[in-house]
Amino acid sequence: AAGGCLTDVDGHSYIDFTNDMSAGFYGHSNPVILAAIRGALDKGISFGGPHKHEVALAEDICRRFTSIERVRFCNSGTEANLVAMGLARAVTGRPLVLAFHGGYHGSLATYVNVEAPLNVDKLQMRFARYNDEKDVLRVLEECGAETAAIIVEPMMASGGGILANRAFLAALRALADNFGALLIFDEVVTARLSPGGLQDLVQIRPDLTTLGKSLGGGLTFGAFGGRAKLIDRLDPSRPGAILHSGTFNNNVLTMTVGHIGLTQVATIEALQAVNARGDKLRHSLLKVATERRTALSISGYGSILSLHFQPAAPRNPTEITTTPTQRKLFHLDMLLHGFYTPRRGTINLSLATTDDDCEAFVNTFAGFLDRYSAFLPHD
Template structure:
């Protein structure tokens, strides 16, 4: 049952959807939504506390944690997730972009069921990985060879190692706020989990002069520039095309490789976001939705670079991975590309997501609430502020307001993550779009004036 269906039950906290005077300050507002959340989810709280006995902080994947405690999910189907207390949510978190096809796409599930009849782990090369790689190469202009891995993080690590080997150089230029995996987390540049910290130089996203300064100082030692064409985790900052074009020319000038992290942005077009803007990298990393819902990573690029990863090359770089060509992932990914991630569906998703984007902006503008929506197409990052941020340093929406927004949406049957991004899947329905827009209306009516302090 959904939270909204349970509002009349005895003993329930006053729901956030009921009409009552809005709280006068952000602390009171958050306290109210948190009380509703806590009273509605006792089983998730209990499971979270029990999980701490075996999982550090009750958690295995840090990006899914939020306070006061995260929901525990029991099941998911199509565009819905069900938590441990039996609440059903319209899912606009969608596994941090990985669930592009929803949670149970029929074509992918059918392919997996058929594949299971032939075994789960072959331990050898097979036709499914060849077919999957051919399909990726067909779609991406910049990719001639594909190397499969188990995550986007691993793909980015391999891309960096390959670039260093190809150039004989030791430095990587990246960007503050970039996220390329838990060990390449430049949202937190000083994190001790980050690898090769001494070999990384960080510039400001969309500020080419900061790149050029680093290049003037250390260009002869730079092996690669690694960039998300649209910063995802940091807040949906879209790279200006002129910025990416200049990165392309800088790499050509200094003999470095340009690496596009398209783990998230590949969802915007059959050939990735690079095909939308017409700027093409030397190496591309992929992950998340490309596995059809299973663990996946891939590195692709020109044959002259990629072939060094293959046995028999005169300067071979040793590379392997037990589950890199797992047959079920290869089957699911190939089925997803051939049967689901097709032009008609991608166009429909982008179009419907843009309609949602317009509707949210219209609702905020009508009420005089400052709102900027970052990213592109089916990823919609919310920033409650007057100016569109170009990079992390421009974000003014405080963390406490993001907490308020997330808890309110969850309390109203819409699941989103703490970062405040609406991640639209191909499974989301018209009823769910309407429910989201209506919940957004209620949020603006109740709490919109609280943005006055940081307009």
């Protein structure tokens, strides 16, 4: 893989619109990132103690995310979410966490199927409908006194690229305060949408934020942060500290690349440009669908788009009517025409994605609509 393209084992080349499920935000083999990795390799990979590179990345994150006063690192978004929920339980002394049907907080906390075999803490989870504050209140009226936290993606990723209404997120902030629970924003995917994440765009501050994917510059990465009095409970120098450890939490490669990525690659100007490119692509895709009277809605924000072959954009996963067969057809047809997209219909632009890539995608998508019109819904 290089830049915005990849080649498979049979020699077929693809323009990449998957980009490692949004983690490959900087593009493949970005020269600035590669130089940082090579430089770090020469100085040792893992020191077994604190070092200046993690301090630099921590300062970067705290500067960008105004709700994060302290941050701790781990190895994945999954781990960050599990630790954040565990921390909420520990500091509140309450057992339950409220999440949302269709949410995804990692391989051990996937609520697309709340009964997924690998899910942990099943008996300590409660669920409500996304973008439905009345349903959240219903659940909290039943178990609010035992609820340690509400965890939410400001934009569902695996659940369909569904953006939370600002009023819904504001209601969660108020309900968490009223019931004495913590509010956790899972920004593992959405941190890339602005310098301060989606929370900065909606101007709602959570108590804890979890991070991962793109902020590691393509390497294994996770982090969680928030109010100092919460994160300081994990400070091992303090009496009664809660243990949080991990051999590779501060591995030199990720810490170095994370810092270089935030300061030299994912600049404010770069984020604005890729979001504008995503908005233009969204408009163009809707235009070709409208011309063919094909029912299409596109969820997401900026550089992340999620296609649904249905007239109205879903407000929560229960409103998705696009069928698995339609998604499979789209996925395979785009592969055959040189575009690598996820089966679930998400498009993740990277900083290496060009206007020409997007124009070619639109043209191929128009051809897909023509080729398979009989299998798609129409207005």
